[in-house]
Amino acid sequence: MNSGHADASALAFRYWDSQDPAEIPTYCAKCHSSAGFLDYLGADGSQAFVVDKAAPTDTVINCNTCHNPTTESLTTVKFPSGVELTGLGREAVCMTCHQGNASMVQVDEAIEKAGATDEDAVVGELGFINIHYYAAAVSRYGAQVKGGYQYPGKSYDVLFEHVSGVQVCQDCHDSHSLELKTESCVTCHPGANTVEGVRAIRMASSLTDYDGDGDVEEGLADEIAGLRDMLYTAIQAYAKEVAGTAIVYDKNAYPYFFIDTNDNGSVDEGEAAFPNKYASWTPRLEKAAFNFQVAMKDPGGYAHGGKYIIQLLYDSIESLNEKLATPVDLSKANRVDAGHFDGSAEAFRHWDAEGKVPNACVKCHTADGLPQFLAEGVNISMVPSNGLRCETCHNDLTTFSLYQVETVTFPSGAKLGFENSPNDNLCLNCHQGRESTVSVNRAIAGLEPDTPSDKLTFRNIHYFAAGATLFGSEAQGVYQYSGKEYVGKFEHIPNYQSCSDCHDAHKLTVEVGACRACHQVEDVTQIRLEDPKVDYDGDGDVNEGIKGEIDTLSELLYQAIRAYGKDVAGSPIAYSPTAYPYFFVDTNEDGVASPDEAIFPNRYVSWTPRLLQAAYNYQYAKKDPGGYVHNGKYILQVLYDSILDLSSKVQVNTANLKRP
Structure with missing residues (x-):
């Protein structure tokens, strides 16, 4: 049989023949x-x-090893890190061995046992810690099993x-010969009918230049090889x-x-011998070398979990760079993917501790949420x-056709969509925010405008509500003040009216080349097309981009919010863009939500309806960091109105401000 598992002559089975006694120890x-x-x-x-x-000795992995009642009922795998995976299928048999012999836990334990406290001091008690061979389950399960450092x-x-149907070991490998079932690869990966063809696989979700060599068409295997060399x-x-x-x-x-020994950077005759083993280990070097070996000893890591391997390699380089006179250049390298495919991002990892994403978040924060919502209307x-994943937006992986959506219901209740670009309606399902004028009005109904109420909490629009911004007053994503008029959908020029006209659907990058043709600026934040030019923010600069106008008005609004919080609501307020729920009690009144202030127990609670509207x-x-492009005048209008409303209760200089 042409299988590593049954090769009786292989070192994996013959190594102990010459040992005394000639037996395989318990740890092997x-x-x-x-x-x-x-x-x-x-x-x-x-x-x-x-x-x-x-x-x-003298046994291999034979038929009875895997085909017996005990092995066939195996559903649990225990990893060197102590992590235990349960509820598995037949892949549990493979993973029992293809998990390595060490993990970050053993690395940390060795460093602690050696009494090493200085990351960069050589410790004689440290020796190289080896992951062992073919730890495919480590690559595949990534952070869940903590196999890398x-x-x-x-x-x-x-x-x-x-993809569905190609998820476990036996789906991709013949259980006996261990060879790849390349016939299942070519359905989605043309040309991947050989091992070399599989190594060349590069999907649209991996268009990042990880190793910084400028080649985003090489296979993920070569990206890993590039980072490994670095x-x-x-x-x-x-x-x-x-x-x-x-x-x-x-x-x-x-x-x-x-x-x-001769410091020439290469292994020469006589150097690769046990008596010459490297012994000048520091904790920092130990960790990096462990990750290097993790990447080396899973030759299929690029397919099993390539992005986890990329992250381990990148972080190891970054760590060593801290002490190098000439750091390895990472300026063009990348650790993670574009947002939709960055599995390490908080947008996807937030619920790991709970082990479950709640139904209110599933649609946009899991791979299967949107398809379920489109099919059932709920999550x-x-x-x-x-x-x-590919299946999140594509309903057929042979043609890569997209789910068809005619209109999307926004938080305000409005049903909207792109008539001439229905594919982009998929984007609107998530890039619409989670609140609106309607929900804020519902929250403040019947309350005195300037009296703090324990019935109020901060209402958060959520992230990247570009669709709501673009549709303006039709979606009512911002808080629109009663009696004011707001612009509707931003109508750009033909062929640049919807999401994928301006953004690459997978990389998410802006097609800035198309912008420059009309706007004649290198930096899209400097875009400004008006005649005559209007100084909305009152700073005297009518040549800055619309983004600059928005930024200044945002600063003025924050000053007004702080003044109102202290003088009217009776509690100083500060904002953090990264800590939930974003607004906190400013205990030292310096206008900055410091780390000790930006914690949930210190969240701001002295909300009045007027303050909530402005803070929202x-x-x-x-x-919406791209709001200046998505519908700049809509954002300018709402910032102006928020400042003006607060100015009825606190001193704000609005004399030079202008509303679009």
Whole structure:
């Protein structure tokens, strides 16, 4: 049989023949012998999930290893990190061994045991910690199983969700020969009918230049190889400059890292020998070398969970760079994808601790939420996902056709859509915000305008409500003051009227080249087309872009909000763009929500209807950073009206302000 699992001559099964005694020790037996695997599962009547005794040599992974009642009922896998996955199918058998022998937990434990407190001090008690071979489950499950060294303060991708029907080991690999089932790849990946073809796969959700070499058409495998080479450069530089001993790597010789005795950067004869093993480990070098090995020892990592591997490599380089005289250049490299496909982003990782995304958030924060909403009109709670997938917007992965939506219901109740660009109505389902004039009015109904009420809490528009901005008064996404008139849908020039006319549907980047043809500016924030020019913000500059006008009015509104909070509501207020629920008690009255202030227990509670209206509009302007393009005059109108309304109660200089 042409299978690594059954190759009786392979080192994986023959290594212990010359040992004394000639047996496979308990810490290796699980995956290097049939008897050890069955012992681990308790199929021999022993305790499950532990190997009780050494296993005899001269066995392979045979039929009985996988085809017996105990193995066939396996649904749980325990990882070196201590994480336990349950509810699995037949892939649990594969993952029991393809998980590695170490994780970030063992790395941290070794550093702690060695008493190492200085990240950059050589510690004699440290030795290289090896992930071991073919830890495919680590790559695939990412942060969930903590197989790579995950740096504090960083967020990482979790389970790589492939398309339906191609999700587990046996879907992609023949269970016996272990060869790739490339026939299932070519449906979506033309040309991927060979291993090299699979290595060249690059989907629209991965259009980021991760290794910074300028090539976004190479396969993800080559992106990883590029970053891996960059990390090796950083490891060698750090070892020499900080640890004080030059280092080289040999993927075929244990323990893989050796002293570069002649300092030429290459492994020469006699260097890749155990007596010459590298011994000048610092905690920082230990972590980076571990991640380098993680990337090296899963040759299919690019398919199993390439973005997790990319993040590990990038972060390791970044860490080593802190101490290098000449850091490895990461200026053109990228750690994550565009927002929709950034599985490590807070937009997708926020609910990991709970293990469930509530129904109110599912539509836009899980891969399956939008299809469910389009089919049923409602959502139920779902488990967190690793960003959006192809199936989120495409209802057929052979033609990549899109779900068809004629109109979208906005929070105000308005039903709107792009008549000439129905595909972009998919975007409106999420880029519409979660509040509106209607919901704010409902909240403040019957309350005195300037009296704080415990019935009020901050109403948050949510993020990137570009669709509501573009449709203006038709959607009523901002708080529109009674008695005021507001512009409706922003009508741009033909062929540039909807989302995908201006944004790449996958990269999400703005097609700035098209903007420059008419606006003749390099920086789109400087766009301004008016005749005569009007100084809306009263700063005397009629040449700045509309964004500049919006920014100044936003600053004036914030000053008015602060004055009103202190003088009328009776409690100083400060804003944080990143901490929920965004407005907090300004305990030291410095106008800044410092880290100790921007916490939920210190949230602002002295809301009056008038203050809530203005704060809602301030947040709206902040959370649509492209509002100046989507419908700039609409944003200017609402900022002006908010300032004017507050000026009836606090002193605000509005003399030079102008409303569009």
